[in-house]
Amino acid sequence: LAHGAGGKATRTLVEGIFVEAFRNPTLETLDDAAVLCPGVDRLAFTTDSYVVSPLFFPGGDIGDLAVNGTVNDLAVSGARPLYLAAGFILEEGFPVADLQRITASMAAAARRAGVQVVTGDTKVVQRGKADGCYVNTAGVGLLERPVTLGAGHVRPGDAIIVSGPIGDHGVTVMLARGELDIEADLVSDTAPLHGLVAALLDAAPGVRLMRDATRGGVATVLNEIAQAAEVAVVVDEAMVPVRPAVTGACELLGIDPLYVACEGRFVAVVDGAQAEAAVTALRRHPLGQDASVIGHVAADPTGIVLLRTAFGGTRVVDLLVGDPLPRIC
Amino acid sequence: MDQVSVARLHVRVEGIVQGVGFRPFVHALAAEHRLAGFVGNDTGGVFVEIEGAGPRLAAFVADLRRRAPALAQVERVTTEPVVPTGQPGFVIVTSVTGAGRTALISPDTATCPDCLAELSDPADRRHGYPFTNCTNCGPRFTIVTDVPYDRRATTMAAFPLCPDCAAEYADPTNRRFHAEPVCCPACGPTLRLVTAGGDPVPGPPLDGAVRWLRDGRVVALKGLGGYHLAVRADDEQAVATLRARKHREEKPFAVMAADLPAARALVDVAPAAVPVLTGARRPVVLLPRRPDAPVAASVAPDNRDLGVMLPYTPLHQLLLGRLGMPIVLTSGNVSDEPIVHRDDDARARLAGIADGFLTHDRRIHVRADDSVVRVFRGRELPVRRSRGYVPAPVTVPWRFDRPVLACGAELKNTFCLAKGRRAFLSHHIGDLENYETLRAFTDGIEHFGRLFDIRPQVVAHDLHPEYLSTKYALRREGIELVGVQHHHAHIAACLADNGEPGPVLGVAFDGLGYGSDGTLWGGELLVADLAGFQRVGHLDAVPLPGGPAAIREPWRMAAAYLDALYGDALPDLPVLRRHERRWPAVVALARSGLNSPRTSSVGRLFDAVSALLDLRDHVSYEGQAAIALEQRADRDERGGYRVEASGPVPLADVGRQLVGHVVDDLLAGVDPGRIAARFHYGLADAVVRAAAAARDSTGLTSVALSGGVFQNVLLLDRVVSGLEATGFRPLVHSRVPRTTPASPSARPWWPPPATPP
Ligand SMILES: [Fe+3]
Ligand SMILES: [Mg+2]
Ligand SMILES: [Zn+2]
Ligand SMILES: [Zn+2]
Structure with missing residues (x-):
């Protein structure tokens, strides 16, 4: 517990681990706040907390998740991510080796994303009051492009695009808990998306809106779009890219991949006329090779997401209120 | 005529009395009894004024109900003496329109014998005409677009009457007098x-x-x-x-x-x-x-x-x-x-x-699927109540305080609007997850509300938070919402079907319904009346490994039950060998609780046994595994597995014990047909014993049986006879379906009716 008390132990922890990992001139001052001089007037600012179990899973850990997640929130807002803040809540007795491993992957992810972790905070709580390690990151980015994104720009006829196969992250994490006797050749899709987003924006200025499909998956994002833009979103089931391993695991688990979290995929609403160009540009990028137009925006029925099934039926893909529960009587 | 005894009555007839030939019938009846006066339609039904000798008036009024036309459903006849006018003759007067509609629209009705005779008579002008109908038969509910019921408010409005049809329509002595869909080859659909x-x-x-x-x-x-x-x-x-x-x-x-x-x-x-x-x-x-x-x-x-x-x-x-x-x-x-x-x-x-x-080219305004029934002990056992039944209301012996909308379940949805003593169950709507169906649901609620002039003040909904019907209810604003537990709704539906307010013992066996404790129920023994319930017994819950996947794949339920019974010491069974590859993962899923909610469902118990007997590992429609098990049961077998009472909760250990017996018999090489029968009877006997135990503590002697599992007549019959033999009065459905789809039908009986009649 001493490590969180603010005294020397804290200093040791901070300097020994965090400054070491995220080394940069702004952070090294260890001031209470980072002073940033972006020299522009359009800033994007976001924060997100990360709680994942297990902390380490194939393809990533809570560290790169925390960096990529916030980077992606900035990226899909159309911003170039610049600076991150990182906050840690550690459970007493959390192994220092694990913390070092997490910070190392955070640092790697930050380098990959071209962002700097410029300030941070750490608290240690009593054993049992937290589950190992929680991370919060906040991020600042610059809006350099003249684009204006938002639900207000969405129009009937727009195309709905996903940037890659869905559900990899959620399924990987579920299986990594080790309770299930399932092996799948899967890794998390966690990745920084700003490069891919930039490629998209270069190719298709008619991007209306982007969302990273994290909690609640693509289904939830589409519902948010349908409601915010007061339009219908019509998805063609056959066009939704899902890896066979994800399909298989989802069948076994009884879950719908549309609701499974991704950490390196985004949904974009794009002017229907630019759909081709958008997908082509995405596919040229290593993170967007399986990008696909999965549907379109329609005027009616507003606020609803419809899925055209393989049989030609039309299913309502609703926002879940809680955990999925069978609705069959 | 003896002047002294002449009297005049104002008579009001309520129920399904419009569009069914009621006014010509009254006209003929008045002639028969030599009475003067008039008859007409208004928004509340039929009004009559009748004048003549007292005894003949009484006979006339009695005949109104006793001899009513085939399609009429007379709910109420009220009379009130008025001053005689001496007006001679009997006439049919113009319909009165206005607010406060309570007149009822008849269901679509099969072609009557008179029309069939015309159809096959080469000399008749409707010979071979496929749209022949009259006041006693033909399309109604499916072509009605609005109220009051009148040709203009049907899809027949597109077909102006030819002179011959117009004459029939206007002639009070004709079978087609005011038959709104009347038509012939000259003027009707082709x-x-x-x-x-x-x-x-x-x-x-x-x-x-x-x-x-x-x-x-x-x-x-x-x-x-x-x-x-x-x-x-x-x-x-x-x-x-x-x-x-x-x-x-x-x-x-x-x-x-x-x-x-x-x-x-x-x-x-x-x-x-x-x-x-x-x-x-x-x-x-x-x-x-x-x-x-x-x-x-x-x-x-x-x-x-x-x-x-x-x-x-x-x-x-x-x-x-x-x-x-x-x-x-x-x-x-x-x-x-x-x-x-x-x-x-x-x-x-x-x-x-x-x-x-x-x-x-006759438009269908409201879709209506065919209704489906079984016949159980000489009475109809409704499976799907739709064409031919809808929109005739189910009349109950109490009054609803306020107009109620009951939104129903997610699958095989039917909704219900209720007012006064009447509950209007909708036609079969279907699975709401389908968008077309969801629209039929919202449009249907609107249409019914207009047809029967019901503006709900209370909206009842299932407790399941993800049902689209629940979400629809929760979106309605400025209205009192009442959540009703699914199986209580089943029992309440059965009570309403039988015109009883309870309390009774209620056995609700079905697939899954959201329980008051947030788990999934489906094997429930309740003490219930229309207003409330108490859960007095239930099967012990087992995990549903993979949620909906466990419903599509009954073998997973076998895995869940076998795991609960034997743990890792599994007996060698074919079902296990068939699923060797996925078995460990499914068992691990069940144990982890990941997407494996727990359920006390009897439907899922049937699934487990069906898979154990190698009948169904996968299903392509709801209830398929249970149906296979019922079909497989050897009708020569009469013995049932003995379930020992264990612990304080009635029914608790029934599932595991039955599965244990099934496994023992399987390993002993007993024929699956016999095992299927013994399972049915063992479950039925356990239900009777659980009811008897509950009777000891509650004194209740009526048992309402509801839920989709009781579509199974093998089980139902054994439960009903067992209950009767034990001195119980079993209540089963005969007007309202017992299935999942029907559970919504229960909801209008909540909140409690104000007072019995
Ligand atoms: Fe049910
Ligand atoms: Mg986020
Ligand atoms: Zn007829
Ligand atoms: Zn005609």
Whole structure:
């Protein structure tokens, strides 16, 4: 517990681990706040907390998740991510080796994303009051492009695009808990998306809106779009890219991949006329090779997401209120 | 006439009394009793003023109810003395329109004998005319667009009456007096035969359709409540083609036979089933299939029963008459979509399924699927209440304080609007997850509200947070919302069906329903009245490994039960070997609780046993595994597994003990047919004993049986006889379906009625 008390132990922890990992001139001052001089007037600012179990899973850990997640929130807002803040809540007795491993992957992810972790905070709580390690990151980015994104720009006829196969992250994490006797050749899709987003924006200025499909998956994002833009979103089931391993695991688990979290995929609403160009540009990028137009925006029925099934039926893909529960009587 | 005894009465008749020939009937009755006065329709029903000698007035009033026309449903006759006027003669007066509508619209009704006679009479001007109807028969609910019920407010408005029809319509002594859908070949709808591509086929349409059907082709047939798909029932190839194109793998198809003798060639028609099969409502009746029935195996695979119906429109009558063979008649849709009822939709959606269309130009305003019933102990046991029954209200012996909307469940939804003493159950809506169905649900609520002038002040909804019907209810603003537990709703529906307020013991066995504790219920013993309930017994919950996947794959329920019973010391069973690869993962899933909610469902227990007996590992429609188990049961076996009482909660250990017996018998090499029967009877006996235990603590002697599992007549029969033998009074459904779909029907009986009559 001493490590969180603010005294020397804290200093040791901070300097020994965090400054070491995220080394940069702004952070090294260890001031209470980072002073940033972006020299522009359009800033994007976001924060997100990360709680994942297990902390380490194939393809990533809570560290790169925390960096990529916030980077992606900035990226899909159309911003170039610049600076991150990182906050840690550690459970007493959390192994220092694990913390070092997490910070190392955070640092790697930050380098990959071209962002700097410029300030941070750490608290240690009593054993049992937290589950190992929680991370919060906040991020600042610059809006350099003249684009204006938002639900207000969405129009009937727009195309709905996903940037890659869905559900990899959620399924990987579920299986990594080790309770299930399932092996799948899967890794998390966690990745920084700003490069891919930039490629998209270069190719298709008619991007209306982007969302990273994290909690609640693509289904939830589409519902948010349908409601915010007061339009219908019509998805063609056959066009939704899902890896066979994800399909298989989802069948076994009884879950719908549309609701499974991704950490390196985004949904974009794009002017229907630019759909081709958008997908082509995405596919040229290593993170967007399986990008696909999965549907379109329609005027009616507003606020609803419809899925055209393989049989030609039309299913309502609703926002879940809680955990999925069978609705069959 | 003795002047002293002359009196005048104002009479009001309520119920289904419009559009059913009531005014001509009153006119004739007045003539018969030599009475003067008038009769007319208003928004509340029929009003009569009648004047004459006292005793004749009394006889007249008694006859109003006793001799009412076939389609009338007289709910109430009230009289009030008024001052005699001395006005001579009896007249039919103009209808009065206005606010406060309570007059009822009749359900669609099978062609009456008089119309059938005209249809086959070469001298009649309606000879062979497929849209013949009169005040005693024909389309009603499906063509009504608005109130008051009047030709202008039906889809027949598009067909102006010819002089002959107009004369019949205006003549109080004619069978077609004010028959709103009246028509004839000169002025009414016409039949057309078109190819799948939409091209008209030359020649008489019926002849062409008969030729196509004989050739084994799939014909889309526009009927009363929607488009059907038809093929000859004896042609394996044709039926298989229909299944493949419709993406309906195994769910049984219904068959239409030309008449009762033709039906008898297909199924055993017990005397009690005859009036159901030949009655005015014409449901599909599930009856034991004859071994020699000329019906292709794939019509109703692995099923001892066959759903049979008789023609209910002149079109069906003419078609079946010419064809001389039964046809499969299934709703025109793909897979689980709602039945197609609009012409443009039919062209778009059925073109890939049907080889051609036998269609017509009378619009269907509201879709209505065929109703389905079983016959249990001489009474109808409704499975699906729709065409022919809807929108006749279920009248209950109490009053609803305020108008209620009950939103119903997610699957096989029906909603209900209730006011006064009447509950209007909707037609079969379907699975709300389908968008078309969801629209039928919201539009239907609107339509019913307008037709019956019900503006709900209370909206009742299921507790399941993800049901689209629940979400619909929660979106309604400025209205009192009441959440009703699913199985309480089932029992309340059964109470309402029987016109009783309770309290009773209630056994609610079904697939899954959201419980008050947030777990999934489905094997419940309740003490319930209309207003509330207490859960006094239930099966111990087992995990549903993989949630919905466990419902689609009954073998997972076998895994869950075997894991609960044996842990890692599993007996060697075929079901295990069949699923060797996935078994460990499914067991781990069950143990982890990940997407494996726990349930006390009896439906899932049936699934487990069905898989253990190698009957069904996967299902393609709801209830399939349980049906397979019922079908498999050896009818010569009468013994049931003995379930020992254990612990304080009635029914708690029933599932595990029964599965244990099943496994023991399997390992001992007992025939699966016997095991299936012993399982049914063991469960039934356990229900009776649990009820007896609950009677000891509550003193209640009536037991309401509800929920989809009680569609199973093998189980139902044993439970009912067992209860009777133990001194109980069992209550079963006869007006309102017991299934999941029906559970919504319960909701209007919540909140509690103010006072009994
Ligand atoms: Fe139910
Ligand atoms: Mg985020
Ligand atoms: Zn008739
Ligand atoms: Zn005419």
